[in-house]
Amino acid sequence: MSEIRAIRGMNDILPDETVTWRYLESTVASVLGSYGYGEIRMPIVEQTDLFKRSIGEVTDIVEKEMYTFPDRNGESLTLRPEGTAGCVRAAIQNGLLNTPRRLWYCGPMFRYERPQKGRQRQFHQIGVESFGIATPDMDAEVILMSARLWQRLGIADNVRLELNSIGSSQSRSAYREALVGYLRARFDELDEDSQRRMDSNPLRILDSKNPQTQSLLDGAPSLADYLDESSAADFARLRELLDAAGVSYRVNPRLVRGLDYYNNTVFEWVTESLGAQGTVCAGGRYDGLVEQLGGKPVPGVGFAMGVERLTLLLEAVGVQPPAPPEADIYLVSFGPAAECAALVAGENLRELFPGLRIVQHAGGGSFKSQMKKADRSGARIALIWGEDEVAAGNVTLKHLRDDSAEGRPGQLTVAAAELAQTLAGLLADGNQ
Template identity: 70%
Template sequence: MTTIRAIRGMNDILPDETDRWQYLERTVAEVLASYGYGEIRMPIVEQTALFRRSIGEVTDIVEKEMYSFDDRNGESLTLRPEGTAGCVRAAIQNSLLGTVQRLWYSGPMFRYERPQKGRQRQFHQIGAEVFGVPTPDIDAELILMTARLWRALGIDEHVELQLNSIGSSADRQAFRAALVSYLSEHQADLDEDSQRRLLTNPLRILDSKHPGTRALLQQAPVLTDYLDGESKADFARVCELLDAASVSYVVNPSLVRGLDYYNKTVFEWVTDRLGAQGTVCAGGRYDGLVQQLGGKPVPGIGFAMGKERLVLLLEALEALPAALPAADVYVVNSGGRAEIAAFAALESLRSALPGLRIVQHTGGGSFRSQLKKADKSGARWALIWGDDEVAAATVTVKPLREQGEAQATLPLADVAAFLLRSRTPDTTTEGS
């Protein structure tokens, strides 16, 4: 019989990896909470029309990458390829937009792409969105918040902030016309993807990594020359606020977003430690999207960061905390009455010491084999119940990692205090 395997590009995250993900997720949640952002959880599946209207009909995502299907009622549904559109839909549907909203979310997204390191077909993002603030101070807040996150993770020296303004829709239309006119004169020299995009989404050509196309772009029109006064003033204010907070950045005139709904300030955090997949966080302003999806005109701005890439970066920089063992305490028993006594005592112990990881041996086996499994678990202590311990209402505590610590038999009532002391080292000094 053929073994069933996971779908290509949709990977399992195993227990020896999840501690890294949990560390990243905890750190992000703490930083976002410190700025007053509240978590929102949206469905993984949405109506296909949501993404066609928001992302744009002629983007690569809608044309080639979305996982769409008809349900049993004939309605076209899509596994979400990104989070912003669903967050906007939820905010409109649940009448959240009467006041300023600072929201964040986390979860899987889906795009049919060629799987490679840091880019999978099921990938995971953390995103943040703010609705109701038209001024550029919120742009600066989002960027400062991500800068604080990099410091909290210990990777701030290995990421670079790139900024640009893509102006208003009218600005981009004027720039697009000039760019298409210029590139059309050199169409034969463009790479294949750029030739296709010239007719559908020419601003994406600015993202091209093809050497020949990059050379042509050196002489192409520049978007900043087409910005209106408001876009220029807002971008200057963002830069001024970042300067005041000592956040360094590079203005990158070629920086655009792959989704149609962005306007004005856009930004990316990039690294040179992940090869081709160098962007770890990207975002910008999208003031027209709420109205585009059926709501009243409400300005918005947000960002998304890829968990896979951030975990890879943390690993590459050796910035992850030491992995915790599966257990703090491993429980060994001689069966029969001892097993019953251990089960009862351990539930009380778990209540007294929440957070203590206690693994009780199950499945039988000799006393010697149980001790071997206790040692292999990585636990600091083995708690041993035998007939003598049951009769005397005691437990034997055996050190598995501590040098110089002797095995001891303690009254059952004293075990919780002993374990608490063992995981909270004494910091007092003589004479204090």
Template identity: 70%
Template structure:
């Protein structure tokens, strides 16, 4: 019988790595709460039409990368390839946009891509969205929030911020027309992928990774020359606010982002530590998306960060790793009555000291073998109950890290004595 394996590009996250994820997730949720962002939890599956209308039918995501299928009613559904569209759909459907909203979400996204380090078919994002504020101070807030997060995670020296403004939809349309005309005259100099995009999504050519195409673009029309006055003024204000807060950035006039719904400010946080998959966080404004999806015209801005890439970066640069979880107490019990007595005693102990991490040995074994496992667990103390101890209503407490001797205590006094030993261990380490 063949062994069933995980689907290619959809990876298991093992216990040795989950502490990094937990640290990242807890740091993000705490930071976002401090900025006034509330969590929203969204479905993994949405109607395919949602993504066609939001992301754009001629984008690579919709054309080639989405996991779409017909359900039993014949409706076309899609595993979400990104989170903003679903968040906007929920905000409209649930009537959340009558007042400005700050929200965030987290979870798996799905795109059919060639799996490689930092790019999987099931990947995880944390997304942040703000609705109802048209002024550039909210743009600056989101960027400042991410800058603070990098400091908290210890990776701020390994990421850089790139900014651009892609203007209004009209400014972008005028630029697109000029760019297509210019590139069409030089079509044979473009790489194959850029030639295809020339017909469908020409602005994505600006983001080409082909060095020859990038060299050709040096003389192409400049998006900045087509920006409307409002976009220019708003972008200048974003830069001014970042300057005032000491956040360094580079203006990258070829930064356009890959989704059709963006306008005005766009940004990316990038690193050189992860090879080709260097973008760890990206986003921008999407002032027309709510109306495009059937809601009242409402400005919006957001970003998403890739959890896998951030974890890889934290590991790559040697940022402080989470302390490995270890037990405080390991319970050794030999004999049926001893095990029964110990089980009741440690449940009472957990009630008295809910922060305590207690491992009950299971599966039997000799006193010696159980004690070896207690030592390997990293616990500060072994709680030992044999048949004699159970009959007498006591337990042995054996310090495993210090020099103290094993003592006997009444089961009713476990909490105070265990707490003292654990605190001594914490102080010593």
């Protein structure tokens, strides 16, 4: 019978890797919590119309990349390709937008594309969404919050901030007309992908990776010249706030976001440590999205970061979270009565010391083989039950990490009734 393997682009995350994932996720939860953001968890399947109405029907995501299927009632459903639309839907449906609200989430997203390093068909994002505040100080908050996260993760020197304003829908419409006019006269010089985007999403041409197209854009109209007065003032104020906070950035007039719902501020954190896959975090303002999805007009701003790409960056710059040992205490036992005694003692110890990793040997084996496994587990202490210990009501306690060099005996026998008290004393000494 042939081996069943994971779907291409949907990878297992193995125990050696989850050490870094848990480090990243716990750091994120700590930083976001310190700014007053609360966690929300949304379904991974939504109605297809949610993404068509928010992302835009003529975007690459909706046209090419979504996993869409009919359910048994014929309703079109989609595995979520991004998190903002679902978060907005959840906030509207559950009445969360009656007051300014700060939310964050973490979970898998799905897009059908060619798998490569840092870009998978099932990938994971951490997203942040802030609703109800339209002023640039909230744009500054989400950017400062991401900057603090890079500091905490130890990668601040390996990322840089790029910033732009794409203005209001009215200013973008005027700019789009001017850009299309410029590019139409040079249509044959554009790459094939940009030619296709000319009628569907011409602003995405600004983000083209084709060198010839980028060179052609040097003479194109500038979006900054088409910003309305309010958008220009907001962007100037945001830069003033970032300057005051000491956050370095580069204004990139060609920075646009690939999703239709963005307006005004857009930003990306990019790195040169991952080759072509240089963006590790991106976001911006989307003041019309809540109303677009059926809610009352409520402004919003947020960002998303790719977990896979961030873990690659941590690895690339040498940030290696320490892997915890398999066990702090390893329980060794010989014979049926000893196994029973060890089993009961292990449960009691887990009740008394909930923060400890207490692993009980299973599967039998000789004393030598069990002690080898105890040592390989990384445990500091092995607790040993044999026939003699059970008969005498004792437990043998053996230090596995050269504690005897600190004046402790390498091995001692204690009464089973005094085991918890003895362990408490040893653990307290070890933490000093």
